[in-house]
Amino acid sequence: xxxxxxxxxxxxxxxxxxxxxxxxxxxxxxxxxxxxxxxxxxxxxxxxxxxxxxxxxxxxxxxxxxxxxxxxxxxxxxxxxxxxxxxxxxxxxxxxxxxxxxxxxxxxxxxxxxxxxxxxxxxxxxxxxxxxxxxxxxxxxxxxxxxxxxxxxxxxxxxxxxxxxxxxxxxxxxxxxxxxxxxxxxxxxxxxxxxxxxxxxxxxxxxxxxxxxxxxxxxxxxxxxxxxxxxxxxxxxxxxxxxxxxxxxxxxxxxxxxxxxxxxxxxxxxxxxxxxxxxxxxxxxxxxxxxxxxxxxxxxxxxxxxxxxxxxxxxxxxxxxxxxxxxxxxxxxxxxxxxxxxxxxxxxxxxxxxxxxxxxxxxxxxxxxxxxxxxxxxxxxxxxxxxxxxxxxxxxxxxxxxxxxxxxxxxxxxxxxxxxxxxxxxxxxxxxxxxxxxxxxxxxx
Ligand SMILES: *Cc1c(COP(=O)(O)O)cnc(C)c1O
Numbered sequence: 418x419x420x421x422x423x424x425x426x427x428x429x430x431x432x433x434x435x436x437x438x439x440x441x442x443x444x445x446x447x448x449x450x451x452x453x454x455x456x457x458x459x460x461x462x463x464x465x466x467x468x469x470x471x472x473x474x475x476x477x478x479x480x481x482x483x484x485x486x487x488x489x490x491x492x493x494x495x496x497x498x499x500x501x502x503x504x505x506x507x508x509x510x511x512x513x514x515x516x517x518x519x520x521x522x523x524x525x526x527x528x529x530x531x532x533x534x535x536x537x538x539x540x541x542x543x544x545x546x547x548x549x550x551x552x553x554x555x556x557x558x559x560x561x562x563x564x565x566x567x568x569x570x571x572x573x574x575x576x577x578x579x580x581x582x583x584x585x586x587x588x589x590x591x592x593x594x595x596x597x598x599x600x601x602x603x604x605x606x607x608x609x610x611x612x613x614x615x616x617x618x619x620x621x622x623x624x625x626x627x628x629x630x631x632x633x634x635x636x637x638x639x640x641x642x643x644x645x646x647x648x649x650x651x652x653x654x655x656x657x658x659x660x661x662x663x664x665x666x667x668x669x670x671x672x673x674x675x676x677x678x679x680x681x682x683x684x685x686x687x688x689x690x691x692x693x694x695x696x697x698x699x700x701x702x703x704x705x706x707x708x709x710x711x712x713x714x715x716x717x718x719x720x721x722x723x724x725x726x727x728x729x730x731x732x733x734x735x736x737x738x739x740x741x742x743x744x745x746x747x748x749x750x751x752x753x754x755x756x757x758x759x760x761x762x763x764x765x766x767x768x769x770x771x772x773x774x775x776x777x778x779x780x781x782x783x784x785x786x787x788x789x790x791x792x793x794x795x796x797x798x799x800x801x802x803x804x805x806x807x808x809x810x811x812x813x814x815x816x817x818x819x820x821x822x823x824x825x826x827x828x829x830x831x832x833x834x835x836x837x838x839x840x841x842x843x844x845x846x847x848x849x850x851x852x853x854x855x856x857x858x859x860x861x862x
Pocket of ligand 1: 549
Protein backbone atom coordinates (compact mmCIF):
# COMPACT_ATOMS: atom_id res chain seq x y z
CA UNK A 418 0.00 0.00 0.00
CA UNK A 419 2.82 2.47 0.65
CA UNK A 420 4.73 1.85 -2.57
CA UNK A 421 4.37 3.35 -6.05
CA UNK A 422 4.22 0.31 -8.25
CA UNK A 423 1.76 -1.26 -10.61
CA UNK A 424 3.34 -4.59 -11.52
CA UNK A 425 4.95 -7.56 -9.90
CA UNK A 426 8.49 -6.60 -10.88
CA UNK A 427 9.38 -10.22 -11.70
CA UNK A 428 6.79 -11.52 -14.14
CA UNK A 429 5.51 -8.09 -15.21
CA UNK A 430 1.93 -9.05 -14.30
CA UNK A 431 -0.25 -6.23 -12.96
CA UNK A 432 -1.03 -5.98 -9.28
CA UNK A 433 -4.53 -6.62 -8.02
CA UNK A 434 -6.20 -5.27 -4.87
CA UNK A 435 -7.41 -7.96 -2.48
CA UNK A 436 -9.06 -7.48 0.90
CA UNK A 437 -9.27 -9.42 4.14
CA UNK A 438 -13.05 -9.26 4.03
CA UNK A 439 -13.37 -11.31 7.21
CA UNK A 440 -11.63 -8.52 9.15
CA UNK A 441 -13.71 -5.68 7.70
CA UNK A 442 -17.10 -4.29 8.64
CA UNK A 443 -19.55 -5.11 5.85
CA UNK A 444 -23.22 -4.44 5.23
CA UNK A 445 -25.43 -7.52 5.35
CA UNK A 446 -27.44 -6.35 2.34
CA UNK A 447 -26.72 -4.02 -0.56
CA UNK A 448 -29.79 -1.94 0.26
CA UNK A 449 -28.04 -0.82 3.47
CA UNK A 450 -26.02 1.53 1.25
CA UNK A 451 -29.17 3.56 0.71
CA UNK A 452 -28.77 4.89 4.26
CA UNK A 453 -25.93 7.03 2.89
CA UNK A 454 -28.45 9.12 0.97
CA UNK A 455 -29.71 10.81 4.12
CA UNK A 456 -26.18 11.93 4.93
CA UNK A 457 -25.29 13.85 1.80
CA UNK A 458 -23.57 16.72 3.61
CA UNK A 459 -20.69 14.30 4.13
CA UNK A 460 -18.66 14.43 0.86
CA UNK A 461 -17.98 10.68 1.08
CA UNK A 462 -21.67 9.87 1.38
CA UNK A 463 -22.40 12.27 -1.50
CA UNK A 464 -19.84 10.68 -3.84
CA UNK A 465 -21.22 7.92 -6.08
CA UNK A 466 -17.90 6.13 -5.57
CA UNK A 467 -17.23 6.58 -1.87
CA UNK A 468 -20.69 5.94 -0.52
CA UNK A 469 -19.64 2.33 -1.27
CA UNK A 470 -16.41 2.75 0.69
CA UNK A 471 -17.06 -0.52 2.54
CA UNK A 472 -16.52 -2.37 -0.74
CA UNK A 473 -13.28 -0.53 -1.64
CA UNK A 474 -11.76 0.04 1.78
CA UNK A 475 -8.12 0.36 0.69
CA UNK A 476 -7.70 3.85 2.15
CA UNK A 477 -8.94 5.31 5.43
CA UNK A 478 -11.87 7.70 5.07
CA UNK A 479 -9.82 10.77 6.00
CA UNK A 480 -7.43 10.16 3.08
CA UNK A 481 -10.13 9.96 0.43
CA UNK A 482 -10.05 12.61 -2.34
CA UNK A 483 -13.46 13.25 -3.84
CA UNK A 484 -14.73 15.99 -6.15
CA UNK A 485 -18.31 14.73 -6.32
CA UNK A 486 -17.84 11.98 -8.92
CA UNK A 487 -20.38 9.28 -9.67
CA UNK A 488 -23.60 11.35 -9.72
CA UNK A 489 -24.68 9.41 -12.78
CA UNK A 490 -27.96 8.16 -14.15
CA UNK A 491 -29.45 4.89 -15.33
CA UNK A 492 -31.92 5.85 -18.02
CA UNK A 493 -34.52 3.56 -19.56
CA UNK A 494 -34.58 4.17 -23.31
CA UNK A 495 -37.52 2.78 -25.33
CA UNK A 496 -36.09 4.26 -28.55
CA UNK A 497 -32.76 2.51 -28.17
CA UNK A 498 -34.60 -0.67 -27.06
CA UNK A 499 -36.40 -0.68 -30.39
CA UNK A 500 -33.15 -0.14 -32.27
CA UNK A 501 -31.41 -2.95 -30.39
CA UNK A 502 -34.45 -5.22 -30.70
CA UNK A 503 -35.39 -5.88 -27.06
CA UNK A 504 -38.69 -5.15 -25.30
CA UNK A 505 -39.15 -1.45 -24.84
CA UNK A 506 -38.68 -1.25 -21.07
CA UNK A 507 -35.68 -3.61 -21.06
CA UNK A 508 -32.93 -1.35 -22.37
CA UNK A 509 -31.05 0.89 -19.96
CA UNK A 510 -28.29 3.40 -20.62
CA UNK A 511 -25.86 4.16 -17.82
CA UNK A 512 -24.77 7.79 -18.40
CA UNK A 513 -21.21 7.98 -17.11
CA UNK A 514 -20.70 11.17 -19.14
CA UNK A 515 -22.37 12.98 -16.23
CA UNK A 516 -19.17 12.75 -14.18
CA UNK A 517 -17.27 15.99 -13.38
CA UNK A 518 -14.81 15.58 -16.28
CA UNK A 519 -17.43 14.04 -18.56
CA UNK A 520 -16.44 10.36 -18.57
CA UNK A 521 -16.46 7.25 -16.38
CA UNK A 522 -12.74 7.73 -15.79
CA UNK A 523 -13.51 9.91 -12.75
CA UNK A 524 -14.70 6.83 -10.84
CA UNK A 525 -11.26 5.31 -11.10
CA UNK A 526 -9.32 8.56 -10.89
CA UNK A 527 -10.86 9.37 -7.54
CA UNK A 528 -9.55 6.05 -6.22
CA UNK A 529 -6.08 6.25 -7.79
CA UNK A 530 -5.78 9.87 -6.71
CA UNK A 531 -6.72 8.85 -3.19
CA UNK A 532 -3.92 6.30 -3.14
CA UNK A 533 -1.46 8.81 -4.66
CA UNK A 534 -2.40 11.40 -2.05
CA UNK A 535 -2.19 8.91 0.80
CA UNK A 536 1.44 8.12 -0.06
CA UNK A 537 2.35 11.79 -0.54
CA UNK A 538 2.77 11.97 -4.32
CA UNK A 539 3.25 15.49 -5.75
CA UNK A 540 3.06 14.64 -9.46
CA UNK A 541 0.81 12.22 -11.33
CA UNK A 542 1.01 11.16 -14.97
CA UNK A 543 -0.90 9.18 -17.57
CA UNK A 544 -0.90 8.33 -21.25
CA UNK A 545 -4.29 8.95 -22.68
CA UNK A 546 -6.57 8.85 -25.67
CA UNK A 547 -8.08 11.88 -23.91
CA UNK A 548 -10.46 11.06 -21.11
CA UNK A 549 -7.96 9.79 -18.56
CA UNK A 550 -5.96 12.99 -19.04
CA UNK A 551 -9.09 15.15 -18.77
CA UNK A 552 -9.95 13.34 -15.56
CA UNK A 553 -6.46 13.63 -14.07
CA UNK A 554 -6.31 17.31 -15.02
CA UNK A 555 -9.66 17.85 -13.28
CA UNK A 556 -8.61 16.12 -10.05
CA UNK A 557 -5.37 18.12 -10.00
CA UNK A 558 -6.99 21.47 -10.71
CA UNK A 559 -9.90 21.02 -8.30
CA UNK A 560 -7.99 19.47 -5.39
CA UNK A 561 -4.74 21.41 -5.96
CA UNK A 562 -2.93 18.44 -4.43
CA UNK A 563 -0.76 17.43 -7.41
CA UNK A 564 0.65 18.49 -10.77
CA UNK A 565 -0.81 16.64 -13.78
CA UNK A 566 1.50 15.39 -16.54
CA UNK A 567 -0.20 13.86 -19.54
CA UNK A 568 1.18 12.01 -22.58
CA UNK A 569 -0.86 12.02 -25.74
CA UNK A 570 -0.24 10.63 -29.22
CA UNK A 571 -0.15 13.05 -32.12
CA UNK A 572 -3.42 13.77 -33.89
CA UNK A 573 -5.34 11.09 -32.01
CA UNK A 574 -7.18 13.09 -29.43
CA UNK A 575 -10.70 14.50 -29.61
CA UNK A 576 -10.84 18.27 -29.26
CA UNK A 577 -13.14 18.35 -26.25
CA UNK A 578 -10.67 16.25 -24.28
CA UNK A 579 -7.58 18.16 -25.33
CA UNK A 580 -9.37 21.40 -24.46
CA UNK A 581 -9.92 20.13 -20.92
CA UNK A 582 -6.29 19.15 -20.34
CA UNK A 583 -4.97 22.46 -21.65
CA UNK A 584 -7.47 24.69 -19.89
CA UNK A 585 -7.14 22.88 -16.56
CA UNK A 586 -3.39 23.46 -16.60
CA UNK A 587 -1.94 19.97 -17.13
CA UNK A 588 1.61 19.69 -18.46
CA UNK A 589 0.78 18.14 -21.85
CA UNK A 590 3.44 16.12 -23.67
CA UNK A 591 2.54 15.27 -27.23
CA UNK A 592 4.50 12.28 -28.53
CA UNK A 593 5.04 11.59 -32.22
CA UNK A 594 3.31 8.22 -32.11
CA UNK A 595 -0.01 6.60 -31.19
CA UNK A 596 -1.58 5.67 -27.86
CA UNK A 597 0.31 2.38 -27.57
CA UNK A 598 3.60 4.31 -27.99
CA UNK A 599 2.61 6.94 -25.41
CA UNK A 600 1.64 4.19 -22.98
CA UNK A 601 5.03 2.52 -23.26
CA UNK A 602 6.84 5.82 -22.73
CA UNK A 603 4.82 6.95 -19.74
CA UNK A 604 5.61 3.70 -17.94
CA UNK A 605 9.34 4.26 -18.55
CA UNK A 606 9.28 7.94 -17.58
CA UNK A 607 7.22 7.51 -14.41
CA UNK A 608 9.48 4.66 -13.27
CA UNK A 609 12.59 6.76 -13.91
CA UNK A 610 11.34 9.97 -12.27
CA UNK A 611 9.23 8.41 -9.48
CA UNK A 612 6.03 10.03 -10.75
CA UNK A 613 2.72 8.46 -9.74
CA UNK A 614 1.11 6.63 -12.70
CA UNK A 615 -2.69 6.78 -12.96
CA UNK A 616 -3.33 4.75 -16.13
CA UNK A 617 -5.55 1.72 -15.69
CA UNK A 618 -2.43 -0.39 -15.09
CA UNK A 619 -2.95 1.20 -11.66
CA UNK A 620 -4.95 -1.33 -9.60
CA UNK A 621 -6.74 1.35 -7.56
CA UNK A 622 -8.38 2.78 -10.69
CA UNK A 623 -10.28 -0.46 -11.04
CA UNK A 624 -11.46 -0.30 -7.43
CA UNK A 625 -13.20 3.00 -8.15
CA UNK A 626 -14.69 1.72 -11.40
CA UNK A 627 -16.33 -1.20 -9.59
CA UNK A 628 -18.83 1.31 -8.25
CA UNK A 629 -20.34 1.86 -11.72
CA UNK A 630 -21.84 -1.60 -11.32
CA UNK A 631 -22.96 -0.87 -7.77
CA UNK A 632 -24.83 2.21 -8.99
CA UNK A 633 -26.44 0.20 -11.80
CA UNK A 634 -27.64 -2.38 -9.26
CA UNK A 635 -28.81 0.39 -6.96
CA UNK A 636 -30.84 2.02 -9.77
CA UNK A 637 -32.43 -1.37 -10.49
CA UNK A 638 -33.32 -1.68 -6.79
CA UNK A 639 -30.60 -4.33 -6.40
CA UNK A 640 -31.96 -6.59 -9.12
CA UNK A 641 -29.17 -8.07 -11.24
CA UNK A 642 -29.77 -7.37 -14.96
CA UNK A 643 -29.21 -10.07 -17.59
CA UNK A 644 -26.53 -8.24 -19.54
CA UNK A 645 -23.92 -5.55 -19.02
CA UNK A 646 -22.55 -4.28 -22.34
CA UNK A 647 -19.42 -2.14 -22.29
CA UNK A 648 -16.93 -0.85 -24.87
CA UNK A 649 -13.44 -2.33 -24.50
CA UNK A 650 -10.24 -0.32 -24.94
CA UNK A 651 -7.59 -0.89 -22.30
CA UNK A 652 -10.14 -3.18 -20.62
CA UNK A 653 -10.00 -1.49 -17.22
CA UNK A 654 -13.75 -1.04 -17.03
CA UNK A 655 -14.66 -4.59 -18.01
CA UNK A 656 -12.02 -5.90 -15.58
CA UNK A 657 -13.41 -3.76 -12.78
CA UNK A 658 -16.97 -4.88 -13.47
CA UNK A 659 -15.96 -8.54 -13.28
CA UNK A 660 -14.10 -7.91 -10.03
CA UNK A 661 -17.13 -6.16 -8.55
CA UNK A 662 -19.39 -9.11 -9.34
CA UNK A 663 -16.85 -11.70 -8.16
CA UNK A 664 -16.60 -9.91 -4.81
CA UNK A 665 -20.36 -9.43 -4.43
CA UNK A 666 -20.82 -13.16 -5.09
CA UNK A 667 -18.06 -14.04 -2.64
CA UNK A 668 -19.67 -11.85 0.02
CA UNK A 669 -23.12 -13.31 -0.64
CA UNK A 670 -24.50 -9.87 -1.53
CA UNK A 671 -25.78 -11.09 -4.92
CA UNK A 672 -26.82 -14.59 -5.97
CA UNK A 673 -25.77 -14.49 -9.63
CA UNK A 674 -23.64 -12.32 -11.90
CA UNK A 675 -25.01 -10.73 -15.08
CA UNK A 676 -23.47 -11.74 -18.39
CA UNK A 677 -20.80 -9.37 -19.65
CA UNK A 678 -20.40 -8.33 -23.28
CA UNK A 679 -17.22 -6.43 -24.16
CA UNK A 680 -17.38 -4.59 -27.48
CA UNK A 681 -14.27 -3.73 -29.49
CA UNK A 682 -14.10 -1.47 -32.51
CA UNK A 683 -13.37 -3.58 -35.58
CA UNK A 684 -10.19 -1.54 -36.18
CA UNK A 685 -8.88 -2.28 -32.66
CA UNK A 686 -10.16 -5.77 -31.90
CA UNK A 687 -7.37 -7.59 -30.09
CA UNK A 688 -9.67 -8.95 -27.38
CA UNK A 689 -12.24 -10.18 -29.90
CA UNK A 690 -9.56 -11.97 -31.91
CA UNK A 691 -7.96 -13.59 -28.88
CA UNK A 692 -11.13 -14.53 -27.02
CA UNK A 693 -13.55 -15.41 -29.82
CA UNK A 694 -11.32 -16.40 -32.75
CA UNK A 695 -8.46 -18.06 -30.88
CA UNK A 696 -10.40 -19.25 -27.84
CA UNK A 697 -8.01 -17.77 -25.27
CA UNK A 698 -9.54 -18.11 -21.78
CA UNK A 699 -8.76 -17.21 -18.15
CA UNK A 700 -8.52 -20.92 -17.45
CA UNK A 701 -8.13 -20.59 -13.68
CA UNK A 702 -5.27 -18.14 -14.14
CA UNK A 703 -3.35 -20.43 -16.53
CA UNK A 704 -3.65 -18.17 -19.56
CA UNK A 705 -2.06 -19.35 -22.81
CA UNK A 706 0.59 -16.59 -22.87
CA UNK A 707 2.68 -18.13 -25.68
CA UNK A 708 -0.33 -17.84 -28.02
CA UNK A 709 -0.86 -14.22 -26.95
CA UNK A 710 2.84 -13.37 -27.37
CA UNK A 711 2.68 -14.89 -30.83
CA UNK A 712 -0.36 -12.73 -31.64
CA UNK A 713 1.47 -9.54 -30.67
CA UNK A 714 4.65 -10.63 -32.46
CA UNK A 715 2.64 -10.99 -35.66
CA UNK A 716 1.02 -7.62 -35.02
CA UNK A 717 4.49 -6.07 -34.70
CA UNK A 718 5.76 -7.75 -37.83
CA UNK A 719 2.85 -6.65 -39.98
CA UNK A 720 3.05 -3.13 -38.50
CA UNK A 721 -0.68 -3.21 -37.74
CA UNK A 722 -1.95 -0.13 -35.89
CA UNK A 723 -5.29 0.45 -34.21
CA UNK A 724 -7.66 2.52 -36.33
CA UNK A 725 -11.21 3.63 -35.47
CA UNK A 726 -13.29 6.79 -35.23
CA UNK A 727 -13.92 5.76 -31.60
CA UNK A 728 -10.62 7.20 -30.39
CA UNK A 729 -11.18 6.23 -26.74
CA UNK A 730 -10.96 2.55 -27.69
CA UNK A 731 -8.35 2.90 -30.43
CA UNK A 732 -6.01 0.55 -28.58
CA UNK A 733 -4.39 -2.65 -29.86
CA UNK A 734 -2.45 -3.64 -26.74
CA UNK A 735 -4.94 -3.62 -23.89
CA UNK A 736 -3.00 -3.47 -20.62
CA UNK A 737 -5.72 -5.21 -18.58
CA UNK A 738 -6.03 -8.19 -20.89
CA UNK A 739 -5.58 -10.88 -18.24
CA UNK A 740 -7.90 -9.20 -15.71
CA UNK A 741 -10.51 -8.89 -18.45
CA UNK A 742 -10.22 -12.60 -19.22
CA UNK A 743 -10.93 -13.18 -15.52
CA UNK A 744 -13.99 -10.91 -15.73
CA UNK A 745 -15.27 -12.75 -18.81
CA UNK A 746 -14.87 -15.98 -16.85
CA UNK A 747 -16.82 -14.69 -13.82
CA UNK A 748 -19.61 -13.28 -16.01
CA UNK A 749 -19.85 -15.95 -18.73
CA UNK A 750 -18.79 -13.22 -21.13
CA UNK A 751 -18.79 -12.68 -24.85
CA UNK A 752 -16.74 -10.33 -27.02
CA UNK A 753 -17.77 -8.75 -30.32
CA UNK A 754 -16.41 -6.09 -32.65
CA UNK A 755 -18.42 -3.46 -34.51
CA UNK A 756 -17.55 -1.23 -37.47
CA UNK A 757 -17.26 2.55 -37.34
CA UNK A 758 -20.44 2.69 -39.43
CA UNK A 759 -22.33 0.67 -36.81
CA UNK A 760 -20.85 2.79 -34.00
CA UNK A 761 -21.93 6.10 -35.55
CA UNK A 762 -25.42 4.86 -36.44
CA UNK A 763 -25.87 3.59 -32.87
CA UNK A 764 -24.56 6.90 -31.54
CA UNK A 765 -27.17 8.80 -33.56
CA UNK A 766 -29.87 6.55 -32.06
CA UNK A 767 -28.57 7.11 -28.52
CA UNK A 768 -28.66 10.87 -29.09
CA UNK A 769 -32.12 10.87 -30.66
CA UNK A 770 -33.43 8.79 -27.75
CA UNK A 771 -31.71 10.54 -24.87
CA UNK A 772 -28.71 12.57 -23.85
CA UNK A 773 -26.06 11.57 -26.37
CA UNK A 774 -22.60 10.07 -25.97
CA UNK A 775 -19.19 10.05 -27.62
CA UNK A 776 -18.39 7.54 -30.40
CA UNK A 777 -16.61 4.90 -28.25
CA UNK A 778 -19.57 4.75 -25.87
CA UNK A 779 -21.98 3.89 -28.67
CA UNK A 780 -20.01 0.70 -29.38
CA UNK A 781 -21.93 -0.77 -26.45
CA UNK A 782 -25.30 -0.13 -28.14
CA UNK A 783 -24.02 -1.31 -31.54
CA UNK A 784 -22.71 -4.45 -29.82
CA UNK A 785 -26.01 -5.11 -28.04
CA UNK A 786 -27.81 -4.83 -31.38
CA UNK A 787 -25.40 -7.31 -32.96
CA UNK A 788 -25.76 -9.78 -30.08
CA UNK A 789 -29.54 -9.48 -30.32
CA UNK A 790 -29.40 -10.18 -34.08
CA UNK A 791 -27.25 -13.21 -33.38
CA UNK A 792 -29.82 -14.44 -30.88
CA UNK A 793 -27.34 -14.32 -27.99
CA UNK A 794 -29.22 -11.56 -26.19
CA UNK A 795 -32.89 -12.57 -25.87
CA UNK A 796 -35.75 -10.21 -26.72
CA UNK A 797 -37.08 -10.32 -23.15
CA UNK A 798 -33.72 -9.95 -21.41
CA UNK A 799 -32.74 -6.85 -19.42
CA UNK A 800 -29.76 -5.08 -20.95
CA UNK A 801 -27.62 -2.27 -19.52
CA UNK A 802 -25.32 -0.46 -21.97
CA UNK A 803 -22.60 1.68 -20.43
CA UNK A 804 -22.30 5.10 -22.05
CA UNK A 805 -18.74 5.83 -21.05
CA UNK A 806 -18.30 9.44 -22.18
CA UNK A 807 -20.18 12.68 -22.80
CA UNK A 808 -21.56 13.68 -26.18
CA UNK A 809 -19.56 16.95 -26.28
CA UNK A 810 -16.19 15.22 -25.96
CA UNK A 811 -15.93 14.66 -29.70
CA UNK A 812 -18.16 17.04 -31.66
CA UNK A 813 -16.12 16.61 -34.87
CA UNK A 814 -17.47 13.13 -35.59
CA UNK A 815 -21.03 14.12 -34.70
CA UNK A 816 -21.12 17.21 -36.88
CA UNK A 817 -19.52 15.38 -39.81
CA UNK A 818 -22.20 12.66 -39.52
CA UNK A 819 -25.06 15.17 -39.69
CA UNK A 820 -23.48 17.53 -42.22
CA UNK A 821 -24.79 18.32 -45.70
CA UNK A 822 -21.24 18.97 -46.90
CA UNK A 823 -20.09 15.82 -48.72
CA UNK A 824 -16.44 16.91 -48.65
CA UNK A 825 -16.54 17.32 -44.88
CA UNK A 826 -18.26 13.93 -44.50
CA UNK A 827 -15.63 12.25 -46.66
CA UNK A 828 -12.73 13.98 -44.94
CA UNK A 829 -13.73 13.01 -41.40
CA UNK A 830 -15.70 9.79 -41.88
CA UNK A 831 -15.11 8.48 -45.40
CA UNK A 832 -11.47 7.79 -44.62
CA UNK A 833 -12.74 5.55 -41.78
CA UNK A 834 -14.91 3.48 -44.09
CA UNK A 835 -18.15 5.19 -43.05
CA UNK A 836 -20.40 5.40 -46.14
CA UNK A 837 -23.82 6.55 -44.93
CA UNK A 838 -25.27 8.76 -42.23
CA UNK A 839 -28.30 6.50 -41.78
CA UNK A 840 -29.92 8.67 -39.10
CA UNK A 841 -28.59 12.10 -40.10
CA UNK A 842 -30.51 15.10 -38.80
CA UNK A 843 -29.39 17.67 -41.32
CA UNK A 844 -29.59 21.41 -40.85
CA UNK A 845 -32.09 23.09 -43.18
CA UNK A 846 -30.54 25.92 -45.18
CA UNK A 847 -32.83 28.92 -45.79
CA UNK A 848 -32.39 32.43 -47.07
CA UNK A 849 -32.50 35.25 -44.53
CA UNK A 850 -36.13 35.92 -45.42
CA UNK A 851 -39.11 35.72 -43.05
CA UNK A 852 -41.50 34.03 -45.49
CA UNK A 853 -38.97 31.39 -46.49
CA UNK A 854 -38.08 30.65 -42.87
CA UNK A 855 -41.76 30.26 -41.98
CA UNK A 856 -42.33 28.03 -45.01
CA UNK A 857 -39.36 25.80 -44.09
CA UNK A 858 -40.57 25.38 -40.52
CA UNK A 859 -44.10 24.53 -41.69
CA UNK A 860 -42.69 22.02 -44.14
CA UNK A 861 -40.40 20.19 -41.71
CA UNK A 862 -42.26 20.23 -38.39
C1 LIG B 1 -11.39 4.96 -21.58
C2 LIG B 1 -12.63 4.88 -22.35
C3 LIG B 1 -13.12 3.67 -22.86
C4 LIG B 1 -12.37 2.39 -22.73
O1 LIG B 1 -12.39 1.88 -21.42
P1 LIG B 1 -11.32 0.79 -20.96
O2 LIG B 1 -11.50 0.68 -19.52
O3 LIG B 1 -9.98 1.33 -21.35
O4 LIG B 1 -11.64 -0.46 -21.72
C5 LIG B 1 -14.31 3.67 -23.51
N1 LIG B 1 -15.03 4.81 -23.69
C6 LIG B 1 -14.58 5.99 -23.24
C7 LIG B 1 -15.40 7.21 -23.48
C8 LIG B 1 -13.37 6.07 -22.55
O5 LIG B 1 -12.95 7.24 -22.11
